[in-house]
Amino acid sequence: MVATNEAHLSDGKSRSALLVIDMQLVAFDGVITPPIVDGTQLLESVARLIDGCRKHGIAVVYVQTSAAPGQPYATDVHGWEIHPRISPRAGDTVVTKQASSAFDGTNLADVLRGSDIEEILVCGIWSEHCVANTTVDAVQLGFRVIVVGDGHGTVTSTVGEASRIVDEQNRRLTQAGATLSTVSELLNQAAAPGPGFADQ
Numbered sequence: 116m117v118a119t120n121e122a123h124l125s126d127g128k129s130r131s132a133l134l135v136i137d138m139q140l141v142a143f144d145g146v147i148t149p150p151i152v153d154g155t156q157l158l159e160s161v162a163r164l165i166d167g168c169r170k171h172g173i174a175v176v177y178v179q180t181s182a183a184p185g186q187p188y189a190t191d192v193h194g195w196e197i198h199p200r201i202s203p204r205a206g207d208t209v210v211t212k213q214a215s216s217a218f219d220g221t222n223l224a225d226v227l228r229g230s231d232i233e234e235i236l237v238c239g240i241w242s243e244h245c246v247a248n249t250t251v252d253a254v255q256l257g258f259r260v261i262v263v264g265d266g267h268g269t270v271t272s273t274v275g276e277a278s279r280i281v282d283e284q285n286r287r288l289t290q291a292g293a294t295l296s297t298v299s300e301l302l303n304q305a306a307a308p309g310p311g312f313a314d315q
Contacts, residue, residue, distance in 0.1 A: 132174040136239025141194025152277035157268045167302040178217040216248040234259040238266030254292040
C-alpha cells in the first residue's frame with residue numbers, strides 16, 4: 116500500500132529517489148523492543164542524507180512497517196510512527212508494508228516508474244532483513260541501487276556484532292548488483308558541479 120503525496124514524487128529533474136526503510140520510533144527508544152545499535156548515530160546519518168536529498172531535488176520515500184494488531188510496529192502499539200528526528204514532510208511519499216521487502220505487496224515499483232525514477236538510494240533498518248530484501252528486489256526489478264553503507268543498522272547484543280552484520284550485508288548486496296556508497300560520498304557527489312547521481 117502506498118499513501119500520501121504520490122503526485123509529488125518527482126517534481127524536479129532527478130531520476131533518483133531515497134528509500135528510508137522502517138525508521139520508526141519503536142526501533143530506537145527501547146520501550147518495546149531492543150533498540151538499534153548506535154541508533155542515535157544512525158538517525159543523524161540518515162537525517163543528513165534526507166536533508167541533502169531534499170536540497171538537491173531528490174525524492175524521499177519513507178517505508179513504514181504495519182504489523183498485525185498488538186505486535187511491535189503495529190499502528191495500535193507504541194512507536195509505530197516515523198522517528199520525529201526524520202519525520203516526513205509535505206511532498207514526501209510514505210509506503211506502508213506488511214512484508215520484509217518494500218516491494219512485496221505494494222505498488223512502490225509502479226509509483227517509482229511512473230515518476231521516471233531509475234536509481235534508488237537505500238538506507239534504514241534492519242540491515243539483514245528489510246534493507247537487504249528491498250535492495251535485492253529493487254535490483255531484480257531493474258532499478259540501479261545504491262546501498263548507503265553507513266546508513267543502515269540492526270539489533271544485536273554488541274556493537275561489534277552489529278558492525279559485522281552491516282559489513283556482511285554491504286558485501287552481499289554489492290555481489291547482488293547494488294553499488295555501495297556512504298552518506299558523505301553521496302552528499303559530496305550531489306553538491307559537485309556537473310551531473311551527479313541526482314541528474315542521471
